Amino acid sequence: MTILRQAVRESLILALAACVLGFSYTAMSEKAFFQQKKAPGRLRQLATLAPSMISLEQAKSLFDSGAIFLDARHLYEFKQGHIRGAVKVPLNEFDAKKSDLAKFPTEKALITYCDGVECNSSIALAAKLHEAGFRNVKIFFRGWQDWTASKLPTETSR
Amino acid sequence: MKSLLANDYLVLMARVFVGFVFVFASVDKVAQPDEFAASIANYKLVPDSLAMLTATVLPWVELLCGLGILAGVFFRGSSLVATIMSIVFALAVGSALVRGLDIACGCFSQDPSVGKINWEKMVQNILLVGFSLYLLYSTSDRFKLERLIRQSQTGNSSA
Numbered sequence: 001m002t003i004l005r006q007a008v009r010e011s012l013i014l015a016l017a018a019c020v021l022g023f024s025y026t027a028m029s030e031k032a033f034f035q036q037k038k039a040p041g042r043l044r045q046l047a048t049l050a051p052s053m054i055s056l057e058q059a060k061s062l063f064d065s066g067a068i069f070l071d072a073r074h075l076y077e078f079k080q081g082h083i084r085g086a087v088k089v090p091l092n093e094f095d096a097k098k099s100d101l102a103k104f105p106t107e108k109a110l111i112t113y114c115d116g117v118e119c120n121s122s123i124a125l126a127a128k129l130h131e132a133g134f135r136n137v138k139i140f141f142r143g144w145q146d147w148t149a150s151k152l153p154t155e156t157s158r
Numbered sequence: 159m160k161s162l163l164a165n166d167y168l169v170l171m172a173r174v175f176v177g178f179v180f181v182f183a184s185v186d187k188v189a190q191p192d193e194f195a196a197s198i199a200n201y202k203l204v205p206d207s208l209a210m211l212t213a214t215v216l217p218w219v220e221l222l223c224g225l226g227i228l229a230g231v232f233f234r235g236s237s238l239v240a241t242i243m244s245i246v247f248a249l250a251v252g253s254a255l256v257r258g259l260d261i262a263c264g265c266f267s268q269d270p271s272v273g274k275i276n277w278e279k280m281v282q283n284i285l286l287v288g289f290s291l292y293l294l295y296s297t298s299d300r301f302k303l304e305r306l307i308r309q310s311q312t313g314n315s316s317a
Contacts, residue, residue, distance in 0.1 A: 003234060007294060010235020011242075014226065018218035025188070025218075032191040032214045074260045092260060118199065118206070 051126050051137040056150060059111060059140040063152070067109040072125040073144070083113065083144070084153035091121040094128055101132060109136045116145030160297075169298040172289045173227050176240055179286060180224030183266050187217035190268045197264025201254050219243070227293065230302025237294035244290055248283035251275050 026032040054062070063069065069086035071078050078088045089097075089112075104110060110129060114122040126139045140147075148154060162168065187194040195213035199206055219239060226236030247265070254261060254275055262270040263279055273279075299305045 003295060004238075007234035007238035010232045011239045012235075014222050014232055014235050014239055015215075015219060018215050018222055021218040021222075022191075022215040026191055026214050032195065032210055035192065076258045076260065090260075118196075 053139045053141045056146050067111050070112045072112050072114045072121040081154050081156045084155045091125050106134050111138045111140050113140040113143040116143040164297045166298045166300040169296045170301050172293055176289050177224045177228030180220045184217045184220035186268050193268035200261040201250050230304050241290035244283050244286040248280050251280045
């Protein structure tokens with residue numbers, strides 16, 4: 001019993017020390033909560049490598065004109081629901097299934113998307129497509145979250 | 159069982175193992191709290207703001223814990239926290255696997271191409287729970303800084 005009591009007392013001190021260290025470090029290095037609001041460097045760097053980003057409205061009009069939407073999320077999420085007619089190209093399987101891409105015309109608009117602003121796989125997928133020679137790739141960065149929020153056409157597959 | 163808990167060298171071995179695991183696991187996360195927050199958010203267990211808070215504090219808990227176990231200061235507390243953390247990690251990985259999430263572990267490196275979650279990770283965490291619990295109830299005081307400090311204090315008071 002005394003062991004546990006001592007352990008709990010010590011772990012509270014430990015947790016407190018970790019809080020102080022964690023918050024001082026992130027404040028000094030301007031990370032996490034203290035992040036500057038400008039676009040993160042990594043994102044900016046990826047964006048210059050990758051094709052341009054499009055808004056929800058642009059995505060909508062491209063959807064209406066029959067552009068191909070590519071879902072970069074994991075298969076599990078794709079099955080739960082995706083933009084109607086979207087093709088699943090999970091980022092983690094991209095390299096293994098590169099040959100499947102041959103079916104897409106290189107000049108036709110390809111629009112990548114993932115969950116939303118919290119994920120980068122739409123950007124990464126677009127960069128990979130760009131590298132693979134596709135020249136009309138666009139990133140619908142606000143992705144699935146905004147698409148469903150605007151009640152645009154979706155479908156599920158089991 | 160008693161002799162196992164009191165075995166100086168077994169305890170030392172367990173300390174080195176658990177201590178180094180936690181120190182190694184913390185380094186990348188301490189340096190990259192934002193990436194770690196993203197890793198936590200991927201598990202879809204906590205809201206994003208809580209993931210950020212966890213990513214700010216948890217790496218330092220791991221680091222202090224690992225150092226405490228290695229050096230033998232705040233030993234009981236460090237062992238208790240190590241036990242709780244390992245249990246939570248095992249549960250998080252397990253629940254993500256059950257839900258079929260295909261995500262990076264975020265256990266050691268924050269590079270998503272290193273280490274997807276799998277059942278092996280869960281077994282590793284359960285092993286860690288076992289070792290941490292053993293340390294929590296171990297009775298060997300040898301090779302601990304705490305003992306040196308205690309000795310020097312009693313030495314002074316008797317002098």
